[in-house]
Amino acid sequence: MGGKDGAEVLARIDGLVAQAQSGDKRALAALYDHFYDRIYRYVSFKTGNPAEAEDITEVVFLRMLESIKFYKPQGFPFSSWLFRIAHNLVVDHHRRRARDMSSPLEAASHVAGHSAVSPDEQMDVKFAMAEVNEAMEGLTDLQREVITLRFAGGLSVQETARAVGKKENAVKALQHAGIRKLRGILIPSGRPVESRPVGTW
Amino acid sequence: MSAELEKILDECIERLAAGGSVEACLTRYPGHRDELLPLLEAAWKAMHAAETTRQNPAAKARGLYRLTQVASQDVPQRDHTRVPFWRRPVAKPIAFALVTVLLVLGLSSVAAVRSSDAVPGDSLYWVKTTKEGVSLWLPKSDADRAEMHAHLAGDRGREMRVLVERGRLADAEQVLVRVRYHLARSADYAGVVVTVGRAEMPAPPRKLQGDPRIGIIRITLERDGEVVIARRTEIAGRIPHHNRERAQRILRDFELSYRVMLTELEGDPLVNPFWRVEPAVPFDLRIPLDER
Numbered sequence: 001m002g003g004k005d006g007a008e009v010l011a012r013i014d015g016l017v018a019q020a021q022s023g024d025k026r027a028l029a030a031l032y033d034h035f036y037d038r039i040y041r042y043v044s045f046k047t048g049n050p051a052e053a054e055d056i057t058e059v060v061f062l063r064m065l066e067s068i069k070f071y072k073p074q075g076f077p078f079s080s081w082l083f084r085i086a087h088n089l090v091v092d093h094h095r096r097r098a099r100d101m102s103s104p105l106e107a108a109s110h111v112a113g114h115s116a117v118s119p120d121e122q123m124d125v126k127f128a129m130a131e132v133n134e135a136m137e138g139l140t141d142l143q144r145e146v147i148t149l150r151f152a153g154g155l156s157v158q159e160t161a162r163a164v165g166k167k168e169n170a171v172k173a174l175q176h177a178g179i180r181k182l183r184g185i186l187i188p189s190g191r192p193v194e195s196r197p198v199g200t201w
Numbered sequence: 202m203s204a205e206l207e208k209i210l211d212e213c214i215e216r217l218a219a220g221g222s223v224e225a226c227l228t229r230y231p232g233h234r235d236e237l238l239p240l241l242e243a244a245w246k247a248m249h250a251a252e253t254t255r256q257n258p259a260a261k262a263r264g265l266y267r268l269t270q271v272a273s274q275d276v277p278q279r280d281h282t283r284v285p286f287w288r289r290p291v292a293k294p295i296a297f298a299l300v301t302v303l304l305v306l307g308l309s310s311v312a313a314v315r316s317s318d319a320v321p322g323d324s325l326y327w328v329k330t331t332k333e334g335v336s337l338w339l340p341k342s343d344a345d346r347a348e349m350h351a352h353l354a355g356d357r358g359r360e361m362r363v364l365v366e367r368g369r370l371a372d373a374e375q376v377l378v379r380v381r382y383h384l385a386r387s388a389d390y391a392g393v394v395v396t397v398g399r400a401e402m403p404a405p406p407r408k409l410q411g412d413p414r415i416g417i418i419r420i421t422l423e424r425d426g427e428v429v430i431a432r433r434t435e436i437a438g439r440i441p442h443h444n445r446e447r448a449q450r451i452l453r454d455f456e457l458s459y460r461v462m463l464t465e466l467e468g469d470p471l472v473n474p475f476w477r478v479e480p481a482v483p484f485d486l487r488i489p490l491d492e493r
Contacts, residue, residue, distance in 0.1 A: 023272075025269055028268060029265060032264070036261050036264070040254075044254045044256075045251060050257070058264040061264060061268050065268060128250045129250045132251075151248045157211060175214070179210070179247075182243040183242065186243050187242055
């Protein structure tokens with residue numbers, strides 16, 4: 001989440017962007033490395049398809065390469081700019097496909113697929129993803145965008161506000177409303193709290 | 202939904218993302234525990250699901266390779282410099298479309314004006330009805346719609362009179378059906394029940410009770426009704442005998458429809474001036490027997 005990005009990290013990113021704008025390939029690679037996971041998670045959340053998410057994520061960085069020269073900070077965080085590109089590409093993708101997204105289970109089939117977790121854990125993860133993906137369908141477009149940017153993209157409230165073109169308070173309100181809706185779908189009232197994964201709490 | 206709770210929730214989400222626990226957040230804000238617990242539980246679940254979305258390291262490496270390769274090729278970057286509009290490839294089609302739209306709009310305006318007196322069968326009549334159809338589709342209040350249908354009933358009435366004068370009685374009868382339709386729609390939107398048997402169907406409270414536009418609708422109906430049936434004896438006199446009775450029936454039916462509507466709007470038939478315009482004397486009584 002954006003909270004990790006302290007002033008120091010932001011300054012480092014700004015530095016990398018400036019170097020990348022002057023054609024420094026190592027700076028480009030560093031930016032790629034810094035943002036790849038978050039962009040991929042965001043796109044994956046939005047498309048529900050890991051293979052398409054990989055392709056779109058690749059294109060996001062190629063677009064970044066094409067346009068980075070014209071990026072001007074001016075209070076607009078680089079992450080917001082990059083996620084805007086990702087958002088636009090996902091929208092284009094949906095328009096092109098104009099068909100139903102993969103089923104949540106299919107979408108979840110990739111999770112942990114490249115990690116060394118046990119089959120049982122993989123199944124748990126698949127079902128958790130499927131459940132959340134289904135619940136996200138119940139949100140408004142803007143709520144879904146805010147939740148995806150915050151939880152999958154790891155953007156701060158300020159970055160999210162910039163990415164969606166809203167004020168920070170509006171983003172907080174959308175986040176709150178989105179979580180309330182998610183809660184209504186994910187955690188039906190009366191469900192015992194013991195069902196939570198105790199170890200994480 | 203308080204701004205304070207939104208702020209606390211956001212702070213807790215940041216803490217959860219940084220590795221904190223739900224319990225720590227709840228302990229930090231014991232006063233909001235009951236509200237926060239289910240929200241954080243849902244947030245945690247969504248965050249956990251997002252975190253488990255792991256990318257394929259091979260795909261990541263492949264993407265980096267491609268990025269650096271493209272960067273090395275020094276691919277021409279997107280040209281964001283401003284090109285004057287008229288020099289862009291889309292300028293001509295857009296300009297052509299604009300001119301076409303303006304031309305169509307201009308011709309439509311002329312056609313709309315010229316079609317205002319058209320009657321069924323005239324070449325521009327479709328322009329008139331299309332214009333009316335479009336105006337009926339525009340969102341309006343019930344009072345506006347009631348008024349609009351009253352006006353349209355008057356327009357149809359004038360068309361009906363022209364058709365009667367031209368001896369096109371079958372067409373006039375068709376238009377009379379449209380008159381009744383518009384009056385019925387006007388009554389619906391005004392919230393009055395149009396019936397000739399009031400004892401059987403007592404009028405419910407008007408939907409637009411007290412709305413000044415009820416008065417406007419009434420005046421419109423009175424004016425249009427009078428215009429259409431004025432000098433009806435004269436009109437009937439110009440119609441060949443074999444069609445005269447049919448023409449009179451059309452005009453009488455029109456008058457009756459208007460009277461019923463006005464009576465319902467007035468609530469009292471005695472105060473309706475339209476009743477006094479011309480007594481409801483059957484026309485055929487005025488026709489000399491030798492002409493029947």
